Amino acid sequence: xxxxxxxxxxxxxxxxxxxxxxxxxxxxHLAACAACAQAAHAAEQxxxxxxxxxxxxxxxxxxxxxxxxRLDEAIAGMNAPQRGFATMPAASRLRSIYASLxxxxxxxxxxxxxxxxxxxxxVALVVVFFALIQTPxxxxxxxxEVAGNNQPSxxxxxxxxxxxxxxxxxxxxxxxxxxxxxxxxEFDSPAPVRVRRDDRAMFVKAGLNxxxxxxxxxxxxxxxxxNTTVAAAAKPEPVLExxxxxxxxxxxxxxxxxxxxxxxxxxxxxAEYERNLAxxxxxIISSRVAAxxxxxxxxxxxxxRAAYQNKVELLSAxxxxxxxxxxxx
Amino acid sequence: MLHHRxxxxxxxxxxxxxxxxxxxxxxxxxxxxxxxxxxxxxDEFLRPWxxxxxxxLSHNTMRSRTRSVAxxxxxxxxxxxxxxxxxxxDADYERHTEIEEARxxxxxxxxxxxxxxLLKQQGLSYREIAATLSINETYVGSLVARGRKEFARVYGKxxxxx
Numbered sequence: 001x002x003x004x005x006x007x008x009x010x011x012x013x014x015x016x017x018x019x020x021x022x023x024x025x026x027x028x029h030l031a032a033c034a035a036c037a038q039a040a041h042a043a044e045q046x047x048x049x050x051x052x053x054x055x056x057x058x059x060x061x062x063x064x065x066x067x068x069x070r071l072d073e074a075i076a077g078m079n080a081p082q083r084g085f086a087t088m089p090a091a092s093r094l095r096s097i098y099a100s101l102x103x104x105x106x107x108x109x110x111x112x113x114x115x116x117x118x119x120x121x122x123v124a125l126v127v128v129f130f131a132l133i134q135t136p137x138x139x140x141x142x143x144x145e146v147a148g149n150n151q152p153s154x155x156x157x158x159x160x161x162x163x164x165x166x167x168x169x170x171x172x173x174x175x176x177x178x179x180x181x182x183x184x185x186e187f188d189s190p191a192p193v194r195v196r197r198d199d200r201a202m203f204v205k206a207g208l209n210x211x212x213x214x215x216x217x218x219x220x221x222x223x224x225x226x227n228t229t230v231a232a233a234a235k236p237e238p239v240l241e242x243x244x245x246x247x248x249x250x251x252x253x254x255x256x257x258x259x260x261x262x263x264x265x266x267x268x269x270x271a272e273y274e275r276n277l278a279x280x281x282x283x284i285i286s287s288r289v290a291a292x293x294x295x296x297x298x299x300x301x302x303x304x305r306a307a308y309q310n311k312v313e314l315l316s317a318x319x320x321x322x323x324x325x326x327x328x329x
Numbered sequence: 330m331l332h333h334r335x336x337x338x339x340x341x342x343x344x345x346x347x348x349x350x351x352x353x354x355x356x357x358x359x360x361x362x363x364x365x366x367x368x369x370x371x372d373e374f375l376r377p378w379x380x381x382x383x384x385x386l387s388h389n390t391m392r393s394r395t396r397s398v399a400x401x402x403x404x405x406x407x408x409x410x411x412x413x414x415x416x417x418x419d420a421d422y423e424r425h426t427e428i429e430e431a432r433x434x435x436x437x438x439x440x441x442x443x444x445x446x447l448l449k450q451q452g453l454s455y456r457e458i459a460a461t462l463s464i465n466e467t468y469v470g471s472l473v474a475r476g477r478k479e480f481a482r483v484y485g486k487x488x489x490x491x
Contacts, residue, residue, distance in 0.1 A: 006471065007470075007471055007474035007475070008467075008468070008469075008470035008471025008472075008473075008474055009470060010470075010474065011470040011471065011473050011474035011477070012455065012469075012470035015449065015455070015470070015473065017454065017455045017469075017470065043474065043477065046477050046478065046480075046481040047477060049481055049484070050446070050450070050477055050480055050481070050484075051450070053427065053430075053431035053434070053480075053484060054342075054428075054431055054450055062333065062334045062337045062338065063337075063347070063351065064333065064334075066351065067333055067337065067351060067354055067355065068333075070351065070355050071355055071358050071359070074355055074359055075359065075362055078359070078362075
């Protein structure tokens with residue numbers, strides 16, 4: 001008889017891993033060899049022993065649902081950013097961002113405009129008012145030649161700056177952004193150059209929108225054009241015909257209140273006054289932006305006029321109150 | 330997820346920690362998912378591929394999980410030492426200790442015999458085991474036999490269950 005079975009072959013026999021031919025030979029040998037038959041029997045018991053030991057483990061719950069959920073989550077997390085970038089071309093991403101921006105800029109209702117009109121514009125325009133009305137420098141600003149007074153390095157009647165501004169008048173956002181810059185700096189130190197530049201930019205913008213090229217300082221750079229620019233600085237947005245009246249009455253009321261001294265008001269009243277003033281200013285700014293964008297829109301103009309009216313009434317009421325308070329003292 | 334049971338059971342047998350076995354199983358299938366784009370394993374080698382990754386990850390995890398082992402063994406000692414008073418149910422306790430003893434016996438078997446035995450127990454063919462462990466298929470039978478013997482020796486010593 002041939003040599004006895006090695007343990008590997010025996011194991012393969014028990015595991016059913018032998019080829020039919022080898023299997024047959026092994027079976028024949030096991031039938032004839034008592035030692036190998038005993039070894040096979042022992043191996044079988046050990047295997048049963050092993051399987052029995054792990055049977056509970058095999059029947060133990062494999063957390064299939066949990067594993068599946070975890071895996072799905074992990075794959076989703078892995079795919080989410082990839083899918084976003086992979087399936088959406090950069091151009092269409094930009095387009096969608098641009099579309100949403102444009103949509104928010106161009107669709108107009110007074111309510112939306114109020115919600116949307118940027119806070120930066122609001123504050124910046126308030127700053128412009130203060131700069132023009134309160135500082136003695138404002139006189140120079142309104143009466144003097146823009147470039148000549150505060151930009152000594154620039155030629156006195158240089159049309160370059162307005163023209164340059166005119167070349168990029170399309171983005172209201174640009175105006176608002178630069179106005180926003182002005183806001184912070186204005187409080188630290190008067191920056192008339194910045195303010196006037198922004199005003200000019202806004203004016204050019206407004207002028208183009210109004211289709212009033214004669215008022216834009218681009219026709220020759222002569223003194224007349226310069227003066228027009230300066231006049232515009234005093235009245236940045238000639239949106240309403242009677243806007244100047246409102247502005248001057250607001251200015252006189254404001255100075256009256258300040259002359260009386262806001263200290264005449266009780267703190268509660270003063271806080272309320274300031275809060276209302278902020279609201280009214282916001283309304284003015286918002287509706288002016290809207291009116292400037294759509295010069296034909298009579299609703300927007302009405303809104304602006306109403307906002308001015310509100311501000312005048314508010315200031316009048318406060319001025320009366322302050323006068324009463326000071327006369328009582 | 331056809332082979333998740335084998336992957337999970339193998340990982341759990343090596344790690345003796347459900348949470349870690351879940352982590353390993355998840356990572357195995359994530360790697361498969363990534364691999365599918367590049368060079369997916371052939372169907373017949375899918376299970377070996379999964380289990381090879383599972384074993385490798387489990388080994389890596391084992392090296393850095395001493396705290397987990399200590400905790401588990403302490404738990405086993407406590408439950409055995411208190412006659413299962415802390416275990417909620419006798420049947421559960423029996424089963425738990427039995428599995429733990431078997432696993433600890435398995436842990437004492439050297440590689441690659443242990444993995445051979447484990448993979449055999451998960452139902453892999455010799456060919457799949459050879460592919461999983463990158464060994465010659467003709468050695469698998471003898472490695473399984475040696476592993477089986479070693480297990481019987483160690484498990485008999487630990488648990489004495491016959």
